[in-house]
Amino acid sequence: MSKPRVAVIGAGGRMGAEAVRAVESAEDLELVAALGRGDSLDALTGAGAEIAVELTHPDSVMENVEFCVRNGIHCVVGTTGWTDERLATLRELLPGSPGTGVLIAPNFGIGAVLTMRFAQQAARFFESVEVVELHHPNKADAPSGTAARTAQLIAAAREEAGCPPQPDATSTALEGARGADVDGVPVHAVRLRGLVAHQEVLFGGEGEILTIRHDSMNRGSFMPGVLLGVRRIAQSPGLTFGLEHFLDLDG
Numbered sequence: 530m531s532k533p534r535v536a537v538i539g540a541g542g543r544m545g546a547e548a549v550r551a552v553e554s555a556e557d558l559e560l561v562a563a564l565g566r567g568d569s570l571d572a573l574t575g576a577g578a579e580i581a582v583e584l585t586h587p588d589s590v591m592e593n594v595e596f597c598v599r600n601g602i603h604c605v606v607g608t609t610g611w612t613d614e615r616l617a618t619l620r621e622l623l624p625g626s627p628g629t630g631v632l633i634a635p636n637f638g639i640g641a642v643l644t645m646r647f648a649q650q651a652a653r654f655f656e657s658v659e660v661v662e663l664h665h666p667n668k669a670d671a672p673s674g675t676a677a678r679t680a681q682l683i684a685a686a687r688e689e690a691g692c693p694p695q696p697d698a699t700s701t702a703l704e705g706a707r708g709a710d711v712d713g714v715p716v717h718a719v720r721l722r723g724l725v726a727h728q729e730v731l732f733g734g735e736g737e738i739l740t741i742r743h744d745s746m747n748r749g750s751f752m753p754g755v756l757l758g759v760r761r762i763a764q765s766p767g768l769t770f771g772l773e774h775f776l777d778l779d780g
């Protein structure tokens with residue numbers, strides 16, 4: 530049986546280089562293209578890629594994913610920058626390429642996906658919640674896609690449970706001091722040399738604090754998730770948002 534033909538877009542980057550190694554090391558996959566900035570996307574069709582792993586930059590990801598979808602190439606996307614508008618554009622595009630699957634994974638780390646799930650479960654039980662993400666200083670975007678997604682999931686769970694807005698008596702503040710407001714959840718972004726990718730979700734209730742923390746110590750931590758996405762995406766046409774859909778968390 531022939532192996533799925535995989536390409537990596539953003540192969541010269543921190544994540545892309547790791548993904549190239551991971552795909553090359555996987556006996557059931559074949560790496561057929563590794564594209565860097567400036568390379569033509571036609572190399573994907575030229576190489577007969579069936580699945581593209583997209584790990585570039587929020588400014589590049591849309592064009593790359595659109596090219597793949599139009600050419601029937603499944604996409605496993607780790608790049609951040611997925612606004613509601615971009616998701617809507619992708620949802621409009623996908624029916625034109627039936628059978629093509631796109632996985633957008635805000636975080637490929639299994640522990641990070643579990644952090645989001647646990648935070649979602651805890652959300653309705655606490656009066657207060659704040660998200661703190663901590664990353665390397667070369668990161669382009671803030672807050673992280675993971676932190677934004679975590680906050681959205683928490684906010685949706687609180688709304689569904691009928692929780693009131695959280696208490697906060699701040700009446701004067703230096704701009705930014707209370708973080709970014711993501712659906713009513715404050716999100717704080719730390720950039721520090723030495724860090725890779727980390728997140729804390731802090732829940733507070735009367736007399737108790739629950740902290741859920743995840744640490745990615747290196748980019749190898751994301752690779753089992755990348756490979757899972759690559760192995761599953763051809764059987765998942767349409768848009769899948771979040772690796773949790775491939776993890777059978779409710780099973």
Ligand SMILES: NC(=O)C1=CN([C@@H]2O[C@H](COP(=O)(O)OP(=O)(O)OC[C@H]3O[C@@H](n4cnc5c(N)ncnc54)[C@H](O)[C@@H]3O)[C@@H](O)[C@H]2O)C=CC1
Binds near residue numbers: 544565567635
């Ligand atoms: N979902 C996840 O688990 C993870 C997602 N990320 C995200 O992945 C993205 C990349 O992160 P890093 O690897 O740390 O960044 P990086 O800056 O190290 O690498 C990005 C690479 O993409 C290249 N690039 C940019 N535009 C391109 C294009 N149009 N075609 C081909 N290559 C292009 C750049 O030249 C660079 O080599 C970011 O959005 C980051 O937030 C990062 C880590 C984990």
Ligand SMILES: O=C(O)C1=N[C@H](C(=O)O)C[C@H](O)C1
Binds near residue numbers: 636637664668676
């Ligand atoms: O840029 C990074 O490094 C990371 N980006 C993703 C994000 O923004 O959530 C995933 C992880 O946090 C690492």
